[in-house]
Amino acid sequence: MTNSMNNTIERLKSIIRNLKVEEIDEREVKIEIKPEMVLNALSLLKGSGYSHLSIITAVDWIEENKFELVYILFSWNDGGKFIVSTKIDRKKAKFVTVKHLWPIARYYERELHEFFGISFEGNDDMRPLFLENWDDLPPLRKDFDPMEYSKKKFPDREYHKDVIHEAKVIRGDLNG
């Protein structure tokens, strides 16, 4: 871990109790925090130089009945990456927006709403972004089965026997 990352973690520890820190490699650290402390932690990290938001994404832990929200922050000064993760309830998938910290968060949140069904308080723009006329579960949830969906949406066509027979005649497999 670099020095500035160590200092930042010390500062994080002063505002958050029971901080779970996992070092992935020398310039990448994952911290797990409770949902209510996420905004504080993100603003502190942004103020400490980790101001580039790489991505906001989610992981569906269906067995734990939780969604894990992941914010990845990067610093252009020392090349350090912080993976800030928090777990929210899967049934009441709701969180607060961070669009005031990073404008692009608005679109990441909109994407998460479309693909996971997580809504973000304070971000009203939740129109569909990539999918058109979607009528099933949000597709990146683990309980959504693409195979079943495509069978339902695009049922098998029925082929008439005589068409196949005709094709065989044309190909020369059968006579007349």
Add this chain to the structure above:
Amino acid sequence: MGEVKLFFGPNHPGMHGNFSVHMYVEGDTVERARPLPGFLHRGFEKLMERRLWYQNLALIPRICVPEPDINEVCYAMAIEKIAKIDVPERAQWIRMIILELARIASHMMSFPGIGGPLGLYTSSFWGVADRDRILDIFESLTGARIYHMFIVPGGVRKDLTPKIQDLIVKTLDYIEGRLPDYEDLIFKNRIVHTRLKGIALLDRETALELGVTGVGLRATGVPYDIRKVDPYLFYDKVDFEIPTATDGDAYSRVYLKYLEIYQSIKIIRQCLEKMPEGKVNVPLSEGSALRYKVPKGQAYVHIESTRGEYGYFMVSDGGEKPYRVAVRGASYPQTFIGVEKYLPGTRIEDVPIWLSTMDVCAPEVDR
């Protein structure tokens, strides 16, 4: 005169892939713009969750068309980070060569990208023709021209033979000899100066606030490149510079890409020189690679693509398939907030230039 709604795309020759913008135009100036993605959404992230670790290698290059190798490197590096696999040194140098060749090929494609909207078709033909020489190298090395599926977890598929190294050296010499012609054709051309200078401006604060990376950011005067700031592979062992400009306009972005080709050539030459002999891959597991399971863990890997920060966030639950893979498309910020907030004010004829030099790339945004 009232406001007119104008549709740009989803098909346009000056763009990579299908992306649409709804523009509300008054006179010939864009008043409001709305990005409309989704025409290329193929559900890669879901598809990856349903395939074995090794099967995905055939799928991932298809996320990004002009520069597919970045996907292979990100995917392989993320697996290696989670599973703590030591990749042989020679394989890492070969990966760097592949990445830089892909960078040159992709930058060559940006000349057609800018030639189309300007009507400067010579640069389109030259760019595509010279890119083909790089594709020839890929073909003799991997058997494929566009989607190589060459970089695998644990190394690369095959070694660089002396014959292919010769071919690389010759091609680089050829391209280096050709580049002054491009300078004469594009960057000493008065029409290009009139059309590109002062167009599609993005200042430093805005670029940093939005999270724009790559040439879009470096054209505003900051030398931020992931190869230098957070070095991966052996980028800290080679000598190269980060070209920057201060104007933050379309012209400087195109010119930076041109200058980066020189740096890539420099890097590849050093790689060929410094590359040690040895193995090029390590077996992941005993027996079939298809049965390979990545241990439980998470990692984020990002690299500098031609369009900026390209990243993979990967989660493994120890199973046969990835639990979750999230892809960070490099041009995400400028495609959405950029089009919505900073495209207005542009004239209609400059919109293709704006989208092309901002590197709006639909396949990596839609995924």
